[in-house]
Amino acid sequence: MHPAPSVIIFTTCSGLGFGLLFFLGLGQPAVTGFVAFVFYVIAYALAVGGLLASTFHLGHPERAWKAFSQWKSSWLSREGICAVAALIVMALYALGAVFLHSHWTVLGWIGALLSLATVFTTSMIYTQLKTVPRWNMNLTPAMFLSFSLAGGALLAGAEALAPWLLAIAGAVQLAYWAQGDGAFARAGTTLGSATGLGDRGNVRAFEPPHTGTNYLLREFVHVVGRKHAQKLRVISLGLAFALPLLLILIPVSGLVVKHIFALLAVLSHLTGVVVSRWLFFAQAEHVVGLYYGKR
Amino acid sequence: MTQLPQSTERKMGLVIDLDTCVGCHACVISCKGWNTENYGVPLSDQDAYGANPSGTFLNRVHSYEVQPAEGPAQLIHFPKSCLHCEDAPCVTVCPTGASYKRVEDGIVLVNESDCIGCGLCAWSCPYGARELDVAEGVMKKCTLCVDRIYNENLPEVDRVPSCVRTCPAGARHFGDLGDPDSDVSKLVAEREGMDLMPEMGTKPVNKYLPPRPKDQIEEQIDILAPLLAPVAEEPKGFLGWLDKTLEKL
Numbered sequence: 102m103h104p105a106p107s108v109i110i111f112t113t114c115s116g117l118g119f120g121l122l123f124f125l126g127l128g129q130p131a132v133t134g135f136v137a138f139v140f141y142v143i144a145y146a147l148a149v150g151g152l153l154a155s156t157f158h159l160g161h162p163e164r165a166w167k168a169f170s171q172w173k174s175s176w177l178s179r180e181g182i183c184a185v186a187a188l189i190v191m192a193l194y195a196l197g198a199v200f201l202h203s204h205w206t207v208l209g210w211i212g213a214l215l216s217l218a219t220v221f222t223t224s225m226i227y228t229q230l231k232t233v234p235r236w237n238m239n240l241t242p243a244m245f246l247s248f249s250l251a252g253g254a255l256l257a258g259a260e261a262l263a264p265w266l267l268a269i270a271g272a273v274q275l276a277y278w279a280q281g282d283g284a285f286a287r288a289g290t291t292l293g294s295a296t297g298l299g300d301r302g303n304v305r306a307f308e309p310p311h312t313g314t315n316y317l318l319r320e321f322v323h324v325v326g327r328k329h330a331q332k333l334r335v336i337s338l339g340l341a342f343a344l345p346l347l348l349i350l351i352p353v354s355g356l357v358v359k360h361i362f363a364l365l366a367v368l369s370h371l372t373g374v375v376v377s378r379w380l381f382f383a384q385a386e387h388v389v390g391l392y393y394g395k396r
Numbered sequence: 397m398t399q400l401p402q403s404t405e406r407k408m409g410l411v412i413d414l415d416t417c418v419g420c421h422a423c424v425i426s427c428k429g430w431n432t433e434n435y436g437v438p439l440s441d442q443d444a445y446g447a448n449p450s451g452t453f454l455n456r457v458h459s460y461e462v463q464p465a466e467g468p469a470q471l472i473h474f475p476k477s478c479l480h481c482e483d484a485p486c487v488t489v490c491p492t493g494a495s496y497k498r499v500e501d502g503i504v505l506v507n508e509s510d511c512i513g514c515g516l517c518a519w520s521c522p523y524g525a526r527e528l529d530v531a532e533g534v535m536k537k538c539t540l541c542v543d544r545i546y547n548e549n550l551p552e553v554d555r556v557p558s559c560v561r562t563c564p565a566g567a568r569h570f571g572d573l574g575d576p577d578s579d580v581s582k583l584v585a586e587r588e589g590m591d592l593m594p595e596m597g598t599k600p601v602n603k604y605l606p607p608r609p610k611d612q613i614e615e616q617i618d619i620l621a622p623l624l625a626p627v628a629e630e631p632k633g634f635l636g637w638l639d640k641t642l643e644k645l
Contacts (some may be wrong), residue, residue: 159533167510174487290593391460
Protein backbone atom coordinates (compact mmCIF):
# COMPACT_ATOMS: atom_id res chain seq x y z
CA MET A 102 0.00 0.00 0.00
CA HIS A 103 1.11 3.54 -0.70
CA PRO A 104 2.51 4.97 2.55
CA ALA A 105 0.81 8.38 2.33
CA PRO A 106 2.37 10.85 4.80
CA SER A 107 -1.12 12.07 5.79
CA VAL A 108 -2.22 8.68 7.14
CA ILE A 109 1.14 8.00 8.81
CA ILE A 110 1.00 11.36 10.62
CA PHE A 111 -2.67 10.81 11.42
CA THR A 112 -2.37 7.34 12.96
CA THR A 113 0.85 8.19 14.83
CA CYS A 114 -0.19 11.55 16.31
CA SER A 115 -3.82 10.80 17.03
CA GLY A 116 -2.85 7.44 18.57
CA LEU A 117 -0.45 9.22 20.89
CA GLY A 118 -2.89 12.06 21.64
CA PHE A 119 -5.82 9.78 22.46
CA GLY A 120 -3.46 7.63 24.54
CA LEU A 121 -2.61 10.70 26.63
CA LEU A 122 -6.31 11.66 26.86
CA PHE A 123 -7.03 8.12 28.13
CA PHE A 124 -4.62 8.58 31.04
CA LEU A 125 -5.77 12.14 31.72
CA GLY A 126 -9.36 10.91 31.84
CA LEU A 127 -8.37 8.34 34.45
CA GLY A 128 -6.82 11.14 36.49
CA GLN A 129 -3.26 10.10 35.77
CA PRO A 130 -1.62 12.50 36.44
CA ALA A 131 -4.27 14.23 38.58
CA VAL A 132 -3.20 17.69 37.52
CA THR A 133 -5.18 20.92 37.73
CA GLY A 134 -4.76 24.54 36.71
CA PHE A 135 -1.93 25.59 34.41
CA VAL A 136 -0.15 22.21 34.47
CA ALA A 137 -3.38 20.52 33.40
CA PHE A 138 -3.75 23.15 30.67
CA VAL A 139 -0.32 22.25 29.25
CA PHE A 140 -1.17 18.53 29.31
CA TYR A 141 -4.46 19.08 27.48
CA VAL A 142 -2.86 21.36 24.89
CA ILE A 143 -0.36 18.62 24.06
CA ALA A 144 -3.07 15.94 23.94
CA TYR A 145 -5.43 18.01 21.77
CA ALA A 146 -2.62 19.19 19.47
CA LEU A 147 -1.69 15.57 18.77
CA ALA A 148 -5.23 14.17 18.52
CA VAL A 149 -6.78 17.02 16.51
CA GLY A 150 -3.62 17.58 14.46
CA GLY A 151 -3.66 13.92 13.48
CA LEU A 152 -7.34 14.02 12.57
CA LEU A 153 -6.82 17.13 10.44
CA ALA A 154 -3.88 15.46 8.67
CA SER A 155 -6.16 12.56 7.79
CA THR A 156 -8.44 14.89 5.83
CA PHE A 157 -5.53 15.91 3.55
CA HIS A 158 -5.82 12.74 1.50
CA LEU A 159 -9.55 13.19 0.89
CA GLY A 160 -10.75 14.17 -2.56
CA HIS A 161 -13.46 16.36 -1.02
CA PRO A 162 -12.55 17.38 2.57
CA GLU A 163 -15.46 19.88 2.61
CA ARG A 164 -17.91 16.95 2.66
CA ALA A 165 -16.10 15.19 5.54
CA TRP A 166 -19.05 15.88 7.89
CA LYS A 167 -21.11 13.38 5.89
CA ALA A 168 -18.81 10.65 7.23
CA PHE A 169 -20.66 10.66 10.58
CA SER A 170 -23.77 9.11 9.07
CA GLN A 171 -22.92 5.45 8.36
CA TRP A 172 -21.93 4.19 11.81
CA LYS A 173 -24.13 1.11 11.37
CA SER A 174 -21.78 -0.45 8.83
CA SER A 175 -18.64 1.64 8.43
CA TRP A 176 -15.64 1.61 10.79
CA LEU A 177 -14.44 4.89 9.31
CA SER A 178 -17.75 6.48 10.25
CA ARG A 179 -17.58 4.97 13.76
CA GLU A 180 -14.08 6.35 14.14
CA GLY A 181 -15.25 9.85 13.28
CA ILE A 182 -18.06 9.66 15.82
CA CYS A 183 -15.84 8.22 18.57
CA ALA A 184 -13.17 10.84 17.93
CA VAL A 185 -15.57 13.78 18.13
CA ALA A 186 -17.34 12.31 21.19
CA ALA A 187 -14.02 11.70 22.95
CA LEU A 188 -12.80 15.21 22.19
CA ILE A 189 -16.03 16.83 23.44
CA VAL A 190 -16.25 14.77 26.65
CA MET A 191 -12.59 15.26 27.44
CA ALA A 192 -12.89 19.00 26.72
CA LEU A 193 -15.60 19.23 29.43
CA TYR A 194 -13.42 17.19 31.79
CA ALA A 195 -10.47 19.47 30.98
CA LEU A 196 -12.57 22.57 31.78
CA GLY A 197 -13.16 21.15 35.24
CA ALA A 198 -9.48 20.34 35.78
CA VAL A 199 -8.05 23.58 34.39
CA PHE A 200 -10.50 26.21 35.64
CA LEU A 201 -12.42 24.66 38.53
CA HIS A 202 -9.62 22.52 39.98
CA SER A 203 -11.96 19.57 40.15
CA HIS A 204 -11.97 16.12 38.57
CA TRP A 205 -15.36 14.86 37.45
CA THR A 206 -14.43 11.20 37.77
CA VAL A 207 -17.26 9.55 35.85
CA LEU A 208 -16.96 12.02 32.97
CA GLY A 209 -13.22 11.29 32.89
CA TRP A 210 -13.83 7.57 32.69
CA ILE A 211 -16.29 8.01 29.82
CA GLY A 212 -13.76 10.24 28.05
CA ALA A 213 -10.99 7.68 28.63
CA LEU A 214 -13.15 4.90 27.24
CA LEU A 215 -14.11 6.97 24.19
CA SER A 216 -10.43 7.83 23.59
CA LEU A 217 -9.52 4.17 23.60
CA ALA A 218 -12.54 3.39 21.40
CA THR A 219 -11.26 5.97 18.89
CA VAL A 220 -7.92 4.18 18.61
CA PHE A 221 -9.71 0.84 18.33
CA THR A 222 -12.03 2.06 15.56
CA THR A 223 -9.02 3.51 13.69
CA SER A 224 -7.34 0.10 13.81
CA MET A 225 -10.53 -1.63 12.62
CA ILE A 226 -10.53 0.45 9.42
CA TYR A 227 -7.42 -1.52 8.46
CA THR A 228 -8.22 -4.78 10.24
CA GLN A 229 -11.54 -5.24 8.41
CA LEU A 230 -9.87 -5.34 4.98
CA LYS A 231 -9.67 -8.94 3.76
CA THR A 232 -7.93 -7.56 0.69
CA VAL A 233 -4.80 -6.77 2.74
CA PRO A 234 -4.00 -10.01 4.62
CA ARG A 235 -1.21 -8.36 6.62
CA TRP A 236 -3.80 -6.01 8.19
CA ASN A 237 -6.62 -8.55 8.45
CA MET A 238 -5.32 -9.94 11.77
CA ASN A 239 -6.30 -9.69 15.45
CA LEU A 240 -2.85 -8.32 16.17
CA THR A 241 -3.59 -5.13 14.22
CA PRO A 242 -5.96 -3.64 16.85
CA ALA A 243 -3.68 -5.08 19.55
CA MET A 244 -0.80 -3.15 18.02
CA PHE A 245 -2.67 0.14 17.67
CA LEU A 246 -4.03 -0.07 21.23
CA SER A 247 -0.74 -1.12 22.85
CA PHE A 248 1.16 1.62 20.99
CA SER A 249 -1.39 4.22 22.03
CA LEU A 250 -1.33 3.13 25.68
CA ALA A 251 2.50 2.99 25.79
CA GLY A 252 2.83 6.42 24.18
CA GLY A 253 0.07 7.85 26.37
CA ALA A 254 1.73 6.52 29.53
CA LEU A 255 5.04 8.00 28.42
CA LEU A 256 3.48 11.42 27.82
CA ALA A 257 1.41 11.27 31.01
CA GLY A 258 4.54 10.50 33.01
CA ALA A 259 3.01 7.33 34.41
CA GLU A 260 6.33 6.10 35.76
CA ALA A 261 5.08 2.82 37.15
CA LEU A 262 3.08 1.76 34.10
CA ALA A 263 5.09 3.19 31.20
CA PRO A 264 7.98 0.65 31.25
CA TRP A 265 5.53 -2.27 31.27
CA LEU A 266 3.35 -0.79 28.54
CA LEU A 267 6.41 -0.03 26.37
CA ALA A 268 7.63 -3.61 26.78
CA ILE A 269 4.20 -5.01 25.93
CA ALA A 270 3.88 -2.77 22.86
CA GLY A 271 7.33 -3.87 21.70
CA ALA A 272 6.36 -7.52 22.10
CA VAL A 273 3.08 -6.98 20.20
CA GLN A 274 5.04 -5.25 17.44
CA LEU A 275 7.38 -8.26 17.11
CA ALA A 276 4.44 -10.68 17.09
CA TYR A 277 2.67 -8.54 14.46
CA TRP A 278 5.68 -8.68 12.16
CA ALA A 279 6.16 -12.42 12.71
CA GLN A 280 2.51 -13.20 11.93
CA GLY A 281 2.20 -10.59 9.19
CA ASP A 282 5.10 -11.93 7.12
CA GLY A 283 3.20 -15.13 6.31
CA ALA A 284 -0.27 -13.60 6.18
CA PHE A 285 -0.51 -13.19 2.41
CA ALA A 286 0.47 -16.81 1.74
CA ARG A 287 -1.91 -18.06 4.45
CA ALA A 288 -4.81 -16.10 2.99
CA GLY A 289 -4.49 -18.39 -0.03
CA THR A 290 -5.29 -15.82 -2.70
CA THR A 291 -3.16 -16.36 -5.76
CA LEU A 292 -3.22 -15.29 -9.41
CA GLY A 293 -4.84 -18.70 -9.93
CA SER A 294 -7.83 -17.90 -7.69
CA ALA A 295 -7.92 -14.28 -8.88
CA THR A 296 -8.40 -15.35 -12.49
CA GLY A 297 -10.15 -18.67 -11.81
CA LEU A 298 -7.60 -20.27 -14.13
CA GLY A 299 -5.35 -21.79 -11.46
CA ASP A 300 -6.55 -25.38 -11.88
CA ARG A 301 -5.59 -25.36 -15.57
CA GLY A 302 -1.91 -24.69 -15.00
CA ASN A 303 0.58 -22.08 -13.92
CA VAL A 304 -0.88 -18.60 -14.50
CA ARG A 305 1.48 -15.77 -15.43
CA ALA A 306 0.65 -12.13 -16.08
CA PHE A 307 1.55 -11.86 -19.74
CA GLU A 308 0.57 -8.34 -20.67
CA PRO A 309 -0.79 -5.55 -18.46
CA PRO A 310 -3.98 -3.73 -19.52
CA HIS A 311 -2.15 -0.43 -19.90
CA THR A 312 1.41 0.68 -20.60
CA GLY A 313 1.46 3.50 -18.06
CA THR A 314 0.55 3.50 -14.41
CA ASN A 315 -2.88 4.04 -12.85
CA TYR A 316 -4.63 4.71 -9.53
CA LEU A 317 -4.55 1.04 -8.55
CA LEU A 318 -0.81 0.68 -9.08
CA ARG A 319 -0.03 3.95 -7.31
CA GLU A 320 -2.27 3.18 -4.34
CA PHE A 321 -1.96 -0.58 -3.85
CA VAL A 322 1.20 -1.83 -5.47
CA HIS A 323 3.87 0.13 -3.57
CA VAL A 324 7.13 -1.81 -3.67
CA VAL A 325 9.72 0.92 -3.08
CA GLY A 326 11.81 0.58 0.07
CA ARG A 327 10.90 -3.00 0.90
CA LYS A 328 14.54 -4.03 0.66
CA HIS A 329 15.35 -1.99 3.77
CA ALA A 330 12.44 -3.39 5.73
CA GLN A 331 14.51 -5.45 8.17
CA LYS A 332 16.84 -2.54 8.98
CA LEU A 333 13.87 -0.23 9.45
CA ARG A 334 12.26 -2.75 11.79
CA VAL A 335 15.33 -2.71 14.02
CA ILE A 336 15.45 1.11 13.93
CA SER A 337 11.74 1.32 14.72
CA LEU A 338 11.92 -1.11 17.62
CA GLY A 339 14.98 0.64 19.05
CA LEU A 340 13.55 4.17 18.81
CA ALA A 341 9.94 3.40 19.74
CA PHE A 342 10.54 1.11 22.73
CA ALA A 343 14.15 0.24 23.66
CA LEU A 344 15.57 3.78 23.87
CA PRO A 345 12.55 5.29 25.71
CA LEU A 346 12.63 2.37 28.13
CA LEU A 347 16.30 3.06 28.81
CA LEU A 348 15.72 6.81 29.18
CA ILE A 349 12.95 6.48 31.75
CA LEU A 350 14.59 3.67 33.71
CA ILE A 351 17.95 5.43 34.19
CA PRO A 352 17.89 6.90 37.69
CA VAL A 353 18.55 10.64 37.46
CA SER A 354 18.53 13.39 40.03
CA GLY A 355 16.99 16.78 39.44
CA LEU A 356 13.65 17.71 37.93
CA VAL A 357 15.14 19.43 34.87
CA VAL A 358 17.28 16.44 33.84
CA LYS A 359 14.33 14.16 34.40
CA HIS A 360 12.11 16.26 32.16
CA ILE A 361 14.78 16.42 29.46
CA PHE A 362 15.10 12.64 29.55
CA ALA A 363 11.31 12.27 29.42
CA LEU A 364 11.15 14.64 26.43
CA LEU A 365 13.87 12.66 24.64
CA ALA A 366 11.98 9.44 25.40
CA VAL A 367 8.78 10.87 23.90
CA LEU A 368 10.54 12.18 20.76
CA SER A 369 12.34 8.88 20.28
CA HIS A 370 9.07 6.97 20.74
CA LEU A 371 7.27 9.24 18.25
CA THR A 372 10.00 8.77 15.62
CA GLY A 373 10.02 5.01 16.14
CA VAL A 374 6.25 4.78 15.77
CA VAL A 375 6.42 6.85 12.55
CA VAL A 376 8.91 4.32 11.14
CA SER A 377 6.70 1.43 12.27
CA ARG A 378 3.65 3.04 10.63
CA TRP A 379 5.57 3.63 7.41
CA LEU A 380 6.34 -0.09 7.37
CA PHE A 381 2.72 -0.86 8.27
CA PHE A 382 1.64 0.71 4.98
CA ALA A 383 4.66 0.10 2.75
CA GLN A 384 4.82 -3.61 3.55
CA ALA A 385 1.08 -4.24 3.27
CA GLU A 386 0.31 -6.20 0.12
CA HIS A 387 -3.11 -5.71 -1.50
CA VAL A 388 -4.44 -8.73 -3.41
CA VAL A 389 -5.19 -6.57 -6.47
CA GLY A 390 -1.43 -6.59 -7.15
CA LEU A 391 -1.89 -10.22 -8.21
CA TYR A 392 -3.79 -9.13 -11.32
CA TYR A 393 -0.73 -7.11 -12.32
CA GLY A 394 1.68 -9.96 -11.57
CA LYS A 395 3.18 -7.90 -8.76
CA ARG A 396 2.87 -10.30 -5.83
CA MET B 397 -27.36 3.81 3.17
CA THR B 398 -24.26 1.67 3.05
CA GLN B 399 -25.88 -1.32 4.65
CA LEU B 400 -26.36 -3.99 2.02
CA PRO B 401 -29.89 -5.02 1.10
CA GLN B 402 -30.92 -8.47 2.40
CA SER B 403 -31.73 -9.48 -1.16
CA THR B 404 -32.24 -7.77 -4.46
CA GLU B 405 -35.21 -8.21 -6.79
CA ARG B 406 -32.92 -8.94 -9.70
CA LYS B 407 -29.20 -9.56 -10.03
CA MET B 408 -28.21 -7.74 -13.17
CA GLY B 409 -24.68 -8.48 -14.27
CA LEU B 410 -22.28 -9.57 -16.94
CA VAL B 411 -21.11 -12.95 -18.12
CA ILE B 412 -17.67 -12.78 -19.71
CA ASP B 413 -16.55 -15.55 -22.00
CA LEU B 414 -12.80 -16.06 -21.65
CA ASP B 415 -12.93 -18.55 -24.51
CA THR B 416 -14.22 -15.98 -26.97
CA CYS B 417 -12.50 -12.78 -25.87
CA VAL B 418 -9.83 -11.84 -28.40
CA GLY B 419 -8.31 -9.07 -26.29
CA CYS B 420 -9.10 -6.22 -28.68
CA HIS B 421 -9.85 -3.72 -25.87
CA ALA B 422 -12.89 -2.38 -27.77
CA CYS B 423 -14.97 -2.75 -24.58
CA VAL B 424 -12.39 -0.61 -22.72
CA ILE B 425 -12.67 2.19 -25.25
CA SER B 426 -16.46 2.09 -25.60
CA CYS B 427 -16.81 2.07 -21.81
CA LYS B 428 -14.57 5.09 -21.47
CA GLY B 429 -16.39 6.84 -24.31
CA TRP B 430 -19.88 6.29 -22.94
CA ASN B 431 -19.11 6.88 -19.30
CA THR B 432 -16.95 9.95 -19.72
CA GLU B 433 -19.90 11.89 -21.12
CA ASN B 434 -22.90 10.40 -19.33
CA TYR B 435 -23.57 9.32 -15.70
CA GLY B 436 -21.46 11.28 -13.21
CA VAL B 437 -18.26 13.23 -13.65
CA PRO B 438 -16.02 12.54 -16.67
CA LEU B 439 -13.31 9.89 -16.59
CA SER B 440 -10.27 12.15 -16.67
CA ASP B 441 -6.83 11.52 -18.10
CA GLN B 442 -3.60 13.02 -16.85
CA ASP B 443 -0.73 13.77 -19.22
CA ALA B 444 -2.66 11.92 -21.93
CA TYR B 445 -0.23 12.76 -24.74
CA GLY B 446 2.90 13.15 -22.60
CA ALA B 447 5.56 10.84 -21.27
CA ASN B 448 3.55 9.40 -18.37
CA PRO B 449 -0.07 9.04 -19.43
CA SER B 450 -2.56 7.73 -16.88
CA GLY B 451 -6.30 7.93 -16.52
CA THR B 452 -9.50 6.61 -15.03
CA PHE B 453 -11.03 3.52 -16.61
CA LEU B 454 -13.94 1.38 -15.41
CA ASN B 455 -12.99 -1.65 -17.46
CA ARG B 456 -9.54 -2.99 -18.26
CA VAL B 457 -8.34 -6.05 -20.18
CA HIS B 458 -5.45 -8.06 -18.75
CA SER B 459 -3.75 -10.91 -20.61
CA TYR B 460 -2.53 -14.05 -18.87
CA GLU B 461 -0.48 -17.01 -19.99
CA VAL B 462 -1.54 -20.36 -18.59
CA GLN B 463 1.05 -23.11 -18.79
CA PRO B 464 -0.49 -26.54 -18.16
CA ALA B 465 1.63 -29.41 -16.82
CA GLU B 466 1.69 -30.84 -20.34
CA GLY B 467 1.06 -29.27 -23.69
CA PRO B 468 1.45 -25.76 -25.04
CA ALA B 469 0.75 -22.60 -23.06
CA GLN B 470 -2.52 -20.78 -23.62
CA LEU B 471 -2.98 -17.01 -23.82
CA ILE B 472 -6.16 -15.79 -22.15
CA HIS B 473 -7.48 -12.25 -22.43
CA PHE B 474 -9.20 -11.20 -19.27
CA PRO B 475 -11.56 -8.19 -19.15
CA LYS B 476 -12.15 -6.97 -15.61
CA SER B 477 -14.68 -4.48 -14.30
CA CYS B 478 -16.96 -4.22 -11.24
CA LEU B 479 -18.54 -7.60 -10.44
CA HIS B 480 -21.52 -6.01 -8.61
CA CYS B 481 -20.97 -8.39 -5.65
CA GLU B 482 -23.86 -9.53 -3.48
CA ASP B 483 -21.69 -9.04 -0.39
CA ALA B 484 -19.95 -5.95 -1.68
CA PRO B 485 -17.32 -4.85 0.87
CA CYS B 486 -16.97 -1.52 -0.95
CA VAL B 487 -20.52 -0.59 0.08
CA THR B 488 -20.33 -1.33 3.81
CA VAL B 489 -17.00 0.46 4.37
CA CYS B 490 -18.25 3.74 2.92
CA PRO B 491 -18.52 6.33 5.72
CA THR B 492 -20.86 8.74 3.95
CA GLY B 493 -23.46 6.52 2.33
CA ALA B 494 -22.24 7.48 -1.14
CA SER B 495 -21.68 3.83 -2.06
CA TYR B 496 -24.82 1.75 -2.32
CA LYS B 497 -26.31 -1.40 -3.81
CA ARG B 498 -29.69 -1.00 -5.47
CA VAL B 499 -32.53 -3.20 -4.22
CA GLU B 500 -34.29 -3.32 -7.59
CA ASP B 501 -31.46 -4.68 -9.71
CA GLY B 502 -28.40 -5.18 -7.49
CA ILE B 503 -26.28 -2.60 -9.29
CA VAL B 504 -23.55 -1.09 -7.09
CA LEU B 505 -23.35 2.66 -7.60
CA VAL B 506 -21.63 5.74 -6.17
CA ASN B 507 -23.57 8.89 -5.42
CA GLU B 508 -20.80 11.25 -6.41
CA SER B 509 -22.18 14.29 -4.58
CA ASP B 510 -21.80 12.40 -1.28
CA CYS B 511 -18.37 10.89 -2.03
CA ILE B 512 -15.51 12.41 0.00
CA GLY B 513 -12.87 10.56 -2.01
CA CYS B 514 -11.36 8.75 0.99
CA GLY B 515 -10.56 5.75 -1.18
CA LEU B 516 -11.53 3.16 1.44
CA CYS B 517 -13.98 1.42 -0.93
CA ALA B 518 -11.18 0.91 -3.44
CA TRP B 519 -9.02 -0.49 -0.64
CA SER B 520 -11.74 -2.99 0.22
CA CYS B 521 -12.29 -4.19 -3.37
CA PRO B 522 -10.15 -7.25 -4.19
CA TYR B 523 -10.71 -6.81 -7.92
CA GLY B 524 -9.42 -3.29 -8.45
CA ALA B 525 -12.81 -2.31 -9.82
CA ARG B 526 -12.84 1.19 -8.36
CA GLU B 527 -10.59 4.05 -9.34
CA LEU B 528 -10.43 7.48 -7.76
CA ASP B 529 -10.61 10.15 -10.44
CA VAL B 530 -7.64 12.45 -9.93
CA ALA B 531 -9.30 15.51 -11.49
CA GLU B 532 -12.62 15.28 -9.62
CA GLY B 533 -11.54 13.60 -6.38
CA VAL B 534 -14.45 11.16 -6.39
CA MET B 535 -14.62 7.39 -6.79
CA LYS B 536 -15.55 6.03 -10.22
CA LYS B 537 -16.79 2.56 -10.99
CA CYS B 538 -18.79 0.55 -13.50
CA THR B 539 -22.47 1.53 -13.37
CA LEU B 540 -23.51 -1.38 -15.58
CA CYS B 541 -24.47 1.52 -17.86
CA VAL B 542 -27.48 2.27 -15.70
CA ASP B 543 -28.13 5.20 -18.03
CA ARG B 544 -28.39 2.92 -21.07
CA ILE B 545 -30.16 -0.23 -19.91
CA TYR B 546 -33.40 1.54 -18.89
CA ASN B 547 -33.10 4.39 -21.41
CA GLU B 548 -36.19 4.44 -23.59
CA ASN B 549 -34.67 7.14 -25.80
CA LEU B 550 -32.30 4.51 -27.15
CA PRO B 551 -33.28 1.80 -29.66
CA GLU B 552 -33.98 -1.45 -27.82
CA VAL B 553 -30.88 -3.12 -29.20
CA ASP B 554 -28.73 -0.48 -27.49
CA ARG B 555 -30.25 -0.96 -24.03
CA VAL B 556 -27.34 -3.05 -22.82
CA PRO B 557 -24.03 -1.93 -21.27
CA SER B 558 -21.76 -0.22 -23.75
CA CYS B 559 -19.07 -2.92 -23.45
CA VAL B 560 -21.60 -5.66 -24.29
CA ARG B 561 -22.98 -3.71 -27.27
CA THR B 562 -19.48 -3.09 -28.60
CA CYS B 563 -17.80 -6.49 -28.19
CA PRO B 564 -17.10 -7.71 -31.75
CA ALA B 565 -16.50 -11.28 -30.58
CA GLY B 566 -19.71 -11.70 -28.58
CA ALA B 567 -17.65 -12.43 -25.47
CA ARG B 568 -19.80 -10.31 -23.14
CA HIS B 569 -23.37 -11.07 -22.12
CA PHE B 570 -25.77 -9.03 -20.00
CA GLY B 571 -28.81 -10.19 -18.07
CA ASP B 572 -30.44 -11.18 -14.78
CA LEU B 573 -28.25 -13.72 -13.02
CA GLY B 574 -30.83 -14.04 -10.26
CA ASP B 575 -33.32 -15.62 -12.66
CA PRO B 576 -32.32 -19.27 -13.31
CA ASP B 577 -34.23 -19.25 -16.60
CA SER B 578 -32.49 -16.23 -18.09
CA ASP B 579 -30.14 -16.68 -21.03
CA VAL B 580 -27.12 -15.63 -18.98
CA SER B 581 -27.97 -18.05 -16.15
CA LYS B 582 -28.36 -20.90 -18.64
CA LEU B 583 -25.02 -19.97 -20.19
CA VAL B 584 -23.35 -20.00 -16.78
CA ALA B 585 -24.88 -23.38 -15.94
CA GLU B 586 -23.89 -24.90 -19.29
CA ARG B 587 -20.32 -23.59 -19.35
CA GLU B 588 -19.64 -23.88 -15.60
CA GLY B 589 -19.23 -20.15 -15.06
CA MET B 590 -16.93 -19.23 -12.19
CA ASP B 591 -16.41 -16.59 -9.50
CA LEU B 592 -13.18 -14.62 -9.15
CA MET B 593 -11.48 -14.93 -5.74
CA PRO B 594 -14.33 -16.90 -4.14
CA GLU B 595 -12.27 -17.06 -0.92
CA MET B 596 -12.88 -13.33 -0.41
CA GLY B 597 -16.55 -14.06 0.30
CA THR B 598 -17.79 -11.23 -1.91
CA LYS B 599 -20.23 -13.40 -3.87
CA PRO B 600 -19.73 -11.68 -7.25
CA VAL B 601 -22.76 -11.45 -9.54
CA ASN B 602 -20.64 -11.29 -12.71
CA LYS B 603 -19.46 -14.69 -13.86
CA TYR B 604 -16.54 -15.76 -16.06
CA LEU B 605 -16.83 -18.63 -18.52
CA PRO B 606 -13.59 -20.64 -18.55
CA PRO B 607 -11.74 -21.16 -21.83
CA ARG B 608 -12.55 -24.43 -23.60
CA PRO B 609 -9.66 -26.92 -23.75
CA LYS B 610 -7.43 -26.50 -26.77
CA ASP B 611 -6.92 -29.19 -29.41
CA GLN B 612 -3.85 -31.29 -28.66
CA ILE B 613 -1.25 -32.05 -31.32
CA GLU B 614 -1.11 -35.83 -31.77
CA GLU B 615 2.26 -37.56 -31.35
CA GLN B 616 1.97 -39.29 -34.76
CA ILE B 617 0.17 -37.32 -37.39
CA ASP B 618 0.22 -39.97 -40.18
CA ILE B 619 0.91 -43.68 -40.27
CA LEU B 620 3.16 -43.08 -43.27
CA ALA B 621 5.19 -40.45 -41.48
CA PRO B 622 8.07 -42.77 -40.50
CA LEU B 623 8.53 -43.66 -44.18
CA LEU B 624 8.81 -40.00 -45.06
CA ALA B 625 11.93 -39.44 -42.96
CA PRO B 626 14.74 -37.58 -44.77
CA VAL B 627 16.74 -39.96 -46.95
CA ALA B 628 20.02 -38.16 -47.62
CA GLU B 629 21.45 -36.91 -44.32
CA GLU B 630 25.05 -36.38 -45.54
CA PRO B 631 25.77 -34.53 -48.78
CA LYS B 632 27.41 -36.69 -51.43
CA GLY B 633 29.19 -36.17 -54.77
CA PHE B 634 30.27 -32.64 -55.65
CA LEU B 635 28.44 -31.11 -52.68
CA GLY B 636 30.09 -33.65 -50.37
CA TRP B 637 33.54 -32.77 -51.75
CA LEU B 638 32.75 -29.05 -51.38
CA ASP B 639 31.58 -29.55 -47.83
CA LYS B 640 34.78 -31.43 -46.87
CA THR B 641 37.04 -28.95 -48.65
CA LEU B 642 35.42 -25.96 -46.99
CA GLU B 643 35.64 -27.75 -43.66
CA LYS B 644 39.42 -28.13 -44.07
CA LEU B 645 40.03 -24.47 -44.83
